[in-house]
Amino acid sequence: MDRTAENAGDPAPGRTGTSVAEVVARRVSCRAYKTDPVPEAHLLQILEAARLAPSACNQQPWRFAVVREPGLRRRIVEEGFLPGIKMTWAIDAPVHVVVGMETSFLTHSLGASVSGVDYPWVDIGIAGEHLVLAATELGLGTCWIGWIKPKAIARIVDWPRSMKPVVVITVGYPSEAELGKLPTSRRKALDEIVRWF
Numbered sequence: 001m002d003r004t005a006e007n008a009g010d011p012a013p014g015r016t017g018t019s020v021a022e023v024v025a026r027r028v029s030c031r032a033y034k035t036d037p038v039p040e041a042h043l044l045q046i047l048e049a050a051r052l053a054p055s056a057c058n059q060q061p062w063r064f065a066v067v068r069e070p071g072l073r074r075r076i077v078e079e080g081f082l083p084g085i086k087m088t089w090a091i092d093a094p095v096h097v098v099v100g101m102e103t104s105f106l107t108h109s110l111g112a113s114v115s116g117v118d119y120p121w122v123d124i125g126i127a128g129e130h131l132v133l134a135a136t137e138l139g140l141g142t143c144w145i146g147w148i149k150p151k152a153i154a155r156i157v158d159w160p161r162s163m164k165p166v167v168v169i170t171v172g173y174p175s176e177a178e179l180g181k182l183p184t185s186r187r188k189a190l191d192e193i194v195r196w197f
C-alpha cells in the first residue's frame with residue numbers, strides 16, 4: 001500500500017470541488033489580499049462552522065472578535081504582532097478574526113491537571129480550522145497568525161481578563177498572485193509521522 005499519499009485529496013486538474021478532501025487540499029496560507037470586503041453572510045457562515053466545532057466536555061471555550069475597522073486592523077498588526085516576522089501584509093486583509101479562549105472553565109483546568117492535556121488549546125485549534133476550511137470553500141483566503149502579543153490584542157478588542165487571544169486569522173479574497181499559489185509547503189511523509197499497529 002502506498003502510504004505516502006502526497007497528493008491525497010488533490011482535486012482533479014481544473015476542478016474546484018467542495019468535498020472536505022478537496023477543500024483541505026486547496027487551503028494554503030494567504031499572505032496577500034484584495035481590499036474587497038467580505039460579505040457579512042460569508043462571515044456568519046464561517047463563524048457558524050467554528051461554532052459547530054467539537055470541544056472537550058462541550059465547553060466551547062472559543063471566543064471571536066471580528067475586526068473589519070481599518071484603524072483597528074492596523075493597530076492589531078502594529079501593536080499586536082510580535083517583531084521578527086514581516087507581517088505588514090496583514091493590514092490589507094479586510095477581516096481579522098481574533099480567536100481567543102475563555103479561561104474561566106474550572107472543568108478544563110481540572111481535566112488538564114489529571115490528564116496533562118490542555119483541552120481548551122485543542123478546542124481552539126479545531127474551531128479555528130473549521131473557520132478556515134469554511135472560508136476556503138467560499139473562495140476566501142486565510143492565514144493563521146500565532147506570532148502575537150495576546151495582552152496587546154486583548155486591549156485592542158476590549159476583551160476582559162478572562163479572555164485570552166490565541167491567534168489571529170486573516171480573512172479576505174486572495175490577490176491575483178496568491179490565486180495561482182499551489183500548496184507547496186513541504187509536508188512530512190506519512191511514514192515519518194504514523195505508526196501502524
Ligand SMILES: Cc1cc2nc3c(=O)[nH]c(=O)nc-3n(C[C@H](O)[C@H](O)[C@H](O)COP(=O)(O)O)c2cc1C
Pocket residue numbers: 027028029030085087143144145146147148167183185
Ligand atoms: C498555530 C499557527 C500559527 C501560525 N502563525 C503564523 C504567523 O505568525 N505568521 C505567518 O505568516 N504564518 C503563520 N502560520 C502559517 C504557517 O506558517 C503555515 O500554515 C505553514 O507554513 C504551512 O503552510 P500552508 O498553510 O501554506 O500550508 C501559522 C499557522 C498555525 C497553524
